[in-house]
Amino acid sequence: TPRVFSGIQPSGRLTLGNYLGALKRFVDIQNEGKYECVYCLVDLHAITVWQEPNKLRDNTRELAAFFIAAGIDPEKSILFNQSQVPAHAQLAWIFNTVARMGWMGRMTQWKDKAGKNSENASLGLFAYPALMAADILLYHATHVPVGDDQKQHLELTRDVAAKFNHDYGVDFFPITEPVIKGPATRVMSLRDGTKKMSKSDPSDMSRINMSDDADTLAQKFRKARTDPEPLPGTYAELKDRPSARNLVDIFAALSERSHDDVIAEVEGMQWGTFKPLLADLAVEKLSPISGEMKRLMADPAEIDRILGRGAERADAIASPILQKTYDLVGMVSSR
Numbered sequence: 001t002p003r004v005f006s007g008i009q010p011s012g013r014l015t016l017g018n019y020l021g022a023l024k025r026f027v028d029i030q031n032e033g034k035y036e037c038v039y040c041l042v043d044l045h046a047i048t049v050w051q052e053p054n055k056l057r058d059n060t061r062e063l064a065a066f067f068i069a070a071g072i073d074p075e076k077s078i079l080f081n082q083s084q085v086p087a088h089a090q091l092a093w094i095f096n097t098v099a100r101m102g103w104m105g106r107m108t109q110w111k112d113k114a115g116k117n118s119e120n121a122s123l124g125l126f127a128y129p130a131l132m133a134a135d136i137l138l139y140h141a142t143h144v145p146v147g148d149d150q151k152q153h154l155e156l157t158r159d160v161a162a163k164f165n166h167d168y169g170v171d172f173f174p175i176t177e178p179v180i181k182g183p184a185t186r187v188m189s190l191r192d193g194t195k196k197m198s199k200s201d202p203s204d205m206s207r208i209n210m211s212d213d214a215d216t217l218a219q220k221f222r223k224a225r226t227d228p229e230p231l232p233g234t235y236a237e238l239k240d241r242p243s244a245r246n247l248v249d250i251f252a253a254l255s256e257r258s259h260d261d262v263i264a265e266v267e268g269m270q271w272g273t274f275k276p277l278l279a280d281l282a283v284e285k286l287s288p289i290s291g292e293m294k295r296l297m298a299d300p301a302e303i304d305r306i307l308g309r310g311a312e313r314a315d316a317i318a319s320p321i322l323q324k325t326y327d328l329v330g331m332v333s334s335r
């Protein structure tokens, strides 16, 4: 069976963007049953920017609980944290020698996160996409579901695979397909429809956190930026209305309906009517997840056990692929 790989960083505060752009899609793909699914809590990626150690531990367990609460079945899918399968860091080193400085320097995430002070950014932040290529290619994954913001990193993963195959004259790593699908591949800030909803935005009102209670959800949607026009008769008319379109996208994704379906129902509605509907829908869909997360978080030992079992299963796939890579590169296998 073809394999899917994807990951989320345990860097704290999960947003509706992470859920609709990534996790909800992971669950759908798992339930389709067409792929073997490998889902990873990428703790090695998280530390490319500073993480308080105790916070990182909590965030990793919380993220595991989020996966399970949202519908990832750790029996069906492989769920683990990246640091526990050493082959990720090992293959990343090989890819550090394959990828070029120029490729990394062109990554918009690097430019955004390092900002003007790139001299002070960690070397790991610069090399982030090489580790991501390793995550994916270590499982010979052919499909990678992600939000729209990860498109460029996935192109780099394809470049790494192609260059490795070319340099060593082999056809070993697959050229991975990004899977950027669904009604909300890019959830935008509630304060500014031209900016991605992000956990690092200084304004909490800009994002929906998975941990927000019903009152907070209602308040955030009520105050969400829109425009003075009512909802239009076709989705295409939202093209130049990013804030308005964002709320319709969120509505469609949460209700698992198409944009056209949603528009047909809400055509001509005023925002004062639509926003409470959206808030109710969000509470209905998100509160069971946050409730289940809390329940799971009460037993961290059980979470660690699940992750440990996942790491063993991941390692069984990854180790032979790493060994084969070493062999292709010319490392002497001495033990």
Ligand code: AQP
Pocket (backbone or CB within 6 Å): 007, 008, 009, 010, 015, 017, 018, 019, 020, 021, 022, 145, 146, 147, 148, 149, 150, 184, 185, 186, 187, 188, 196, 197, 198, 199, 200, 201
């Ligand atoms: N706003 C979003 N819309 C759609 N998908 C999103 N993803 C993140 N934000 C959105 C997707 O979530 C997955 C995990 O991403 P990550 O672990 O790299 O998280 P992130 O991108 O670091 O999250 P933030 O909130 O954007 O953090 P900062 O503020 O630090 O940059 C990926 O598939 C991603 O596409």
